[in-house]
Amino acid sequence: MTSPLLSVSDLRVSFQTDAGVARAVDGVSFTVSAGETVGIVGESGCGKTLTALSLLRLIPSGGKLAPSSRVEFEGADMLSIPERELRAVRGRRMAMIFQEPMTALNPVLTVGDQVAEVVRVHTKRSRSEAWALAVAMLARVGIPDAAARAAQYPHELSGGMRQRVMIAMALVLEPALVIADEPTTALDVTIQAQILELLRELRERIGMAVLLITHDLGVVAEMASRVLVMYAGEVVEEAPVESLFAQPIHPYTEGLLAAVPSLALASQTTQERLRTIPGTVPPPTAWPSGCRFRDRCEHAWERCATDAPALVQVQPAHRVRCHLVQEPERRRT
Ligand code: SF4
Numbered sequence: 001m002t003s004p005l006l007s008v009s010d011l012r013v014s015f016q017t018d019a020g021v022a023r024a025v026d027g028v029s030f031t032v033s034a035g036e037t038v039g040i041v042g043e044s045g046c047g048k049t050l051t052a053l054s055l056l057r058l059i060p061s062g063g064k065l066a067p068s069s070r071v072e073f074e075g076a077d078m079l080s081i082p083e084r085e086l087r088a089v090r091g092r093r094m095a096m097i098f099q100e101p102m103t104a105l106n107p108v109l110t111v112g113d114q115v116a117e118v119v120r121v122h123t124k125r126s127r128s129e130a131w132a133l134a135v136a137m138l139a140r141v142g143i144p145d146a147a148a149r150a151a152q153y154p155h156e157l158s159g160g161m162r163q164r165v166m167i168a169m170a171l172v173l174e175p176a177l178v179i180a181d182e183p184t185t186a187l188d189v190t191i192q193a194q195i196l197e198l199l200r201e202l203r204e205r206i207g208m209a210v211l212l213i214t215h216d217l218g219v220v221a222e223m224a225s226r227v228l229v230m231y232a233g234e235v236v237e238e239a240p241v242e243s244l245f246a247q248p249i250h251p252y253t254e255g256l257l258a259a260v261p262s263l264a265l266a267s268q269t270t271q272e273r274l275r276t277i278p279g280t281v282p283p284p285t286a287w288p289s290g291c292r293f294r295d296r297c298e299h300a301w302e303r304c305a306t307d308a309p310a311l312v313q314v315q316p317a318h319r320v321r322c323h324l325v326q327e328p329e330r331r332r333t
Contacts, residue, residue, distance in 0.1 A: 004031035005209050006055070006073050006094075006177055012066035013050055013059055015284075022284035024063075025050050026233035032177065035207040037199075039224035039241070041217060041256065045281040046230040048213045049099070052179045055211075056090055074176065092122040095170040096179040104166060105154040111165045112138070112150025118169050137168040142194045160187050167195055174206050181213045196223060217260050221245060226317070229253045232292035233284060235311060239318040249320045251297045252277070291323070299324060299332050 013025040025047040032038045040048045053059055055071055057078060071078040073094055076085070090096075098104045106114055115134035119125055125133070131150070139146035141164040154162055163186045170178055180199070184192040196219065202208040212223055220227055220241065227244045229237040229252060237250040248254045255277035279296040282288060291309050294300040303323055311321045324331050 002033075003075075005034045005036075006032040006211070007070070008051075008055065008072075009070040010066075010068045011051060011054055011071065012069050013047075013054055013063050014066070015062050015064070017285055019283070019285040023287065024233055024284045025054065026287075028230070028233075028235055030228055030235065030238065032209050032211055034176065034209055035203055036226065037203065037210040037212060037224045039212045039214065039220035039227040040230060041214060041220055041227060042230035043215065043277075043281050045284075047233040047284075048230050049181055051230070052096065052181055052211065052213050055179060056094060056096055057086055058096075088122070091118050091169075091175070092173055093175050094177045094179070095173070095175040097167050097170045097181060097183045099182050099185070105162060107154055110151050110153055111157065111162075115150070115165065115168050115172055118172055122173055133172060134168070137172040138165065140198055141165075141168045141171070142191045143168075160191060163187055164191065164195070167198075171198070171202065174202060174208065176207075177209045177211065178202075179211045179213070182215070183212070184219065185214075185216070192219075199223070217245075217256060229256065232281060232287050234292065234321065235319070236293065236321045237319065238311075239315070243315065243318055249314065249318075249325065250293075250322050251299055251324070252293050255296075291321075299330060301330055303327075 009029045011025055011028040012023070015022040015024060028051055030038065040051065042048050054065065055078060059065065065079060069079060073089065076089065078086070112131060112134050115137060116130040119130035119133050120127070135146050135150050138150055143149050143161060143164055149157070157165065167183060184195050187195065199210055203210060210223070212220065214220060224241050227239060227241050228235050229250065231252050237244065237248065237253045244253065245257065248257055259276050277296055282295070288294055290306050291297070291300070291304040294304040297304065307323065309321045309323050311319050312325055313319050314325055
C-alpha cells in the first residue's frame, strides 16, 4: 500500500483564555490519499477550520500545539520543518482556499498581480508567463472578461468574484492538496457548480487531493469519497460517503443529515424526520464530561455523563465515537 499524501495524528490545539483552557482541536487523526476528496463537516465551533489551518501551520496567535500532534505531508513533518521549507510547500504543493477573501487579498495589488505573484514566488516563470497563467486561471474559475478583470483591485470586484480570485490563487500551480474551507458558500449555484467541476477536473487530471471543509452536506455528497464528522474538537464519525449517508451511526451525524431536506429523504434512518439539532455547540473551555454531545443527544443515559466514548471501528473504514456501538439497545426509536 502506498503511504497517504497527508497523515494527521493526534492533532491538539489549545488556547489560554480568561475562561480557562480552550481545547479547540482535541486529538484529531485522519489521512488523505492522492486524488482523494475528504470532507470535514460539523457546525461552526467544532474545530474544522482550526484543524485545516493547523495543517499549514497557520494557527491564530495564542494557539498552542500539543507535542503529540503530527502532520506529515509528502513525507515532510509540517509542524517542525523550518519556515523557509514551509513557505515552499504552502501555495505550491498544499494550498488553501480561505473563507474570507477580503482579509486574505492584498488591497493595493491588482488581482491579476496577486495570482501571478503565486506563480513567480514558486516557479522560474517570467513576469509575462506568470501573468498569462493568472489570466487563464481567472477565466477557469468563471471570471468573465478575465484579462480586463485581472487589472482591477479587490475592492472593484464583488464578493463572489473575490472568492473566485482566491480559488484561482490556490489552484494556479495545481497543488497536490487543496484545503477548501467553505469554498463555494458565497457563490451562486452556477458558479458553485463550475468551481466544483474545476476541482473534479484537477482531481482527475493531476491526481489533486481535496480536503473539503463545509457545513453543506449536499456538496459533500457530490464531491467527497470519505467524510469526517467533527463535534466539540473531536472526530465523532468517519466513514465512506455512501455509508455515512445511508446508515449514520452517531446521533450527531443523524441530526446533521436529518436537518437537510433532500438528504433526510434519502437516508434510511432519518426518513420521516426533518429537524434541527436542539441546543448549540458548547464553548471549548467547557466541554461536558463524558460524551461531549450528551446535552443535545436524545439517546443519552447515565454512562454518557461519566464515560468519554472512544472512536471505535465498526466497519473497515467506518469509525464512531458513541456508547451506542456497544449498547445498541439503548437507542430510543
Ligand atoms: Fe449520545 Fe451517549 Fe452516544 Fe454521546 S455516547 S452520542 S450521549 S448516546
